[in-house]
Amino acid sequence: MASPVSPFPPLRRRRSSAAAIWSRSIAGCGNCHSLQDANGPLPGRELAGGPPIKEPPFDAYPSNITPDVDTGIGAWSDDEIVRAIREGISRDGRMMGPPMPFALYRGLGDDDVRAMVAYLRTVPAVSNTVPASVYRMPLPDSWGPPVAGVQPPPRADRVAYGAYLAGPVGHCVECHTPMGAKGLDLARLGAGTREFAGPWGIAVSRNITPAAMGDWSDAEIKRAITRGVSRDGTPLMPPMGYGYYAKMTDADLDALVAWLRSLKPVE
Ligand code: HEC
Ligand code: HEC
Incomplete structure (x- = not known):
């Protein structure tokens, strides 16, 4: 290729x-x-x-x-x-x-x-x-046609680059978007509500659109992502990989925050 x-x-x-x-x-x-x-x-x-x-x-x-x-x-x-x-x-x-x-x-x-x-x-x-x-489910014959020639958006476009980080790179959207009948319900991108069971109990992914986080500061959003601490100081549960996100560069975190702020507010 x-x-x-x-x-x-x-x-x-x-x-x-x-x-x-x-x-x-x-x-x-x-x-x-x-x-x-x-x-x-x-x-x-x-x-x-x-x-x-x-x-x-x-x-x-x-x-x-x-x-x-x-x-x-x-x-x-x-x-x-x-x-x-x-x-x-x-x-x-x-x-x-x-x-x-x-x-x-x-x-x-x-x-x-x-x-x-x-x-x-x-x-x-x-x-x-x-x-x-x-x-115990049918798998697709393919996940789509062969992939080649993908160019990410330029880093200078922080919202578009943040969307690239939150989608193809970090799959934030996979966990934070409700499931509809035909896969992710993209009309409610970022609205949360998915359940993750594990040794921690059941964690429910949160609404990360501006309807829920519009009045958080950038520092509060970054603390939640990188340290697993919600705005009110309570710890957040797995499986979100806070320890991995703690290793993100400042520029990538800024792009993620710009993308989060650009989302359509969903109640
Ligand atoms: C949500 C969990 C999850 C994440 C995140 C994930 N993987 Fe996987 N990966 C799996 C599972 C489960 C399989 C086995 C799938 C199967 O057998 O059908 C797999 C299979 C693979 C395989 C095939 C290996 C083999 O021997 O068949 C590769 C390569 C791979 N992953 C690389 C990656 C890379 C690189 C990343 C990060 C960019 C990644 N995976 C992120 C769960 C994950
Ligand atoms: C594997 C699933 C998963 C992935 C991937 C994931 N999250 Fe989460 N996230 C969750 C869950 C579940 C919670 C709620 C945990 C709890 O309630 O204790 C959460 C909580 C949050 C919170 C805290 C909100 C609040 O009200 O305290 C923010 C912000 C957040 N996620 C943003 C992101 C971003 C940005 C990414 C990508 C970099 C991401 N998440 C990736 C599952 C995930």
Whole structure:
């Protein structure tokens, strides 16, 4: 897949290295793919396979995505890894299922997804065989046509760039938008109400539109995202990956806040 020429050649290197860091920050791949506690991945377990995610339609086992050749993705080509991330197709051609947000990852820019792959090649290889996921639901024949030539919006457009971070990169919108009959109810983007059960009990994603957060300060919004503390000082529950978001750059956080403020208020 040929990468189109970047319209911003001098920024190219910086954008790529930022994207490598994203895997540990806003993309939060490890929030699913690592065994972790409140302090982050358990020692020696970064991206070596996460705890099963069990919902009525599936028991999903987040794969070992370290460079281990036998039990991870060390033998995969870059193109195979990019295809798995953006198109949800495994190396052997099998369609992968939820909850990895393939529909959003389709929008990852070419340079950015390649930088993520470069990053995956740098984590320590860990030998750990992960069971196959079980889907008691039909999986689509594809998550869409083959993806190529994706350019992210320019960083200078903070709202558009924030939307890119909140969608294809960080999938905030996946957790914070109610489910309708045909997938996410985009008319109510950011209205919350989705339930996440786990050892913490049941967390319900909150309304993050200006109807709920319009009078919060930027600092209050950033504290909620990066430290898991709500406006009134109460702690917020998983599975939102606060510890990952704490590693975001100030510029990326500013773009996220600009995007949040641009959302249509939904009661
Ligand atoms: C919400 C949880 C979740 C998130 C977030 C997530 N994944 Fe996954 N991922 C999974 C699950 C579950 C599977 C296995 C799916 C299956 O077997 O059908 C998987 C499979 C994969 C595979 C295929 C590996 C194999 O051996 O088949 C790759 C590569 C991958 N993920 C990379 C990533 C990267 C890179 C990110 C971050 C940009 C990421 N994932 C974010 C849950 C997640
Ligand atoms: C895996 C699902 C998930 C993802 C991804 C996610 N969130 Fe959340 N978020 C939640 C849940 C659940 C809560 C509520 C936790 C609670 O009530 O204890 C929450 C709470 C919040 C809050 C606190 C609101 C309040 O009233 O205190 C903000 C702000 C927020 N999320 C913004 C974001 C942004 C921005 C992103 C992307 C960078 C994001 N979330 C990604 C699930 C998620």
